[in-house]
Amino acid sequence: MDPAPTILAFDTSAAHCAAALLHGGRIVDERHEAMGRGQAERLMPLLADILKDAGLGWGDLDGIGVGVGPGNFTGIRIAVAAARGLALGLGVPAIGVTGFEALAHDEGGPVLVALPAPRETLYLQLVGGGTAPRHLAPDEVSGAFDLPPGTRVLGHGAEALGQALGIMALPRPLAGIAPAIARIAADRLGQAQPRPAPLYLRPADAAPPADPPPVILP
């Protein structure tokens, strides 16, 4: 396997279009465009620009890294659908990376990662702890995780969570989400990978009909 694969990574899980190109063992380009909407129109031209500026073509890619969330449902579908289409067209793997993994990428040891969820709630995962991610209100976090000694907290509202849990809060990493996705995807290249799928953590907002059907008489 190529020790320095070429990976294009992108993420639209929040109000941004973020992308990074890993080539020759380093991040040769990184873009982060803030936008509340329009990611579906912007994403592919942005990726094409990055490749062009690096003097590369789509066919030079060894793999695709894609942020699968959690985050904005529509946003994570935009990136995942594009990644799966690219993987199909290029015949290279698309590798899904969660926002938890991307944020904790530079940290060793157990890290509790928090990402913003609607209505002041949080998506949380103990990365390195082998536990499933959760969707919780801030006041539910205490006691929700069995935190190993030395666990630190990182991400959205980390300071307040650190105080509430009595653990150290880490500053937000300087590197953006896309470079971390690219590096994680490169590490996983060559391993069997499921197709990337959005990580929703909340069910679809739908309720069964309230009015019961009529009684059918004999």
Next chain:
Amino acid sequence: MGDTLTVLGLESSCDDTAAAVVRQRDGARPEILASVVKGQAELHAPFGGVVPEIAARAHAEKLDICVEAALAAAGIGLSDLDAIAVTAGPGLIGGVLSGVMCAKGIAAATGLPLVGVNHLAGHALTPRLTDGLDFPYLMLLASGGHCQFLSVEGVEDFTRLGGTIDDAPGEAFDKTAKLLGLPQPGGPAVERAAEAGDARRFAFPRPLMDRPGCDMSFSGLKTALLRARDAVIAEKGGITVQDRADLCASFQAAVRDVLAGKARRAIAAAPVGLTALAVAGGVAANRAIRAALEDVAAEAGLPFVAPPLALCTDNAAMIAWAGLERFRLGARDGMDLAARPRWPLDEKSPALIGTGKRGAKA
């Protein structure tokens, strides 16, 4: 010898995930090399209707799999294609976005041109795929999400002669089934129950038949059905199987009369030289409605064209075909192609009433 085009189509605007491959030599009859449709009925069944977020979730993880299945069934590879066509609207936006992004990914990766297709154009051009119809023809599109009469004058030239101002008839069939304790999808269930029913027992309205023009309304009919049902329940404490059959038959007769009556007017309003009355959409599969429309066509001396059911309901062969027709005319879309929840096929005619301040939906 004409130029042979092979086009991949993707469709994900409602609750069917679909991919298909259509090939045509210029001037010859097109050929559907593969058409794969993965429905989601079981996912939505507990909710009594399509839930947009549930649909979008399923599309995002099924589209590429459907494309692979369609290519395999067609026995071709991506390098055998000339273009990628994708439904870019109108429809449930989460699903449309998933389809558009998957298609953009494939197109960018392969260098193949991308062609965005209006879902309604896919339905409206299907009679050319299945029956080789020439322009102009009259199309009644009647499904779970749409209901309109279109004069189809060219690949990109449609005039909406009228449409529903509220619910689509397929939606009314689904709601009727729900109100009467019948399974979803409602169309086939109501039709089956109606076979044993008396269509004259309940005098349901024929909405908008007393007004000129080809516009239709089905939401009042649903309310009338609910009132009639509740009157029976008030009297007996429930409804018998026979009551249910009579309600279904009376409801179906009302929809049939409206569609046939308005079709008669649409033929009169359409340009001269119509080659046929064609239908599309799942409602066209209803035998009572279809028989009435056949009579209307015969009265007008027009052939009646109804594509096979699999090509009447949502599918990707119609998207591949409409994309192929647009591609032949030189249509190409960029990687900034937008997914549109609302996209009227006919942007010249005034929006139907009841469409709201954002303008025509379809």
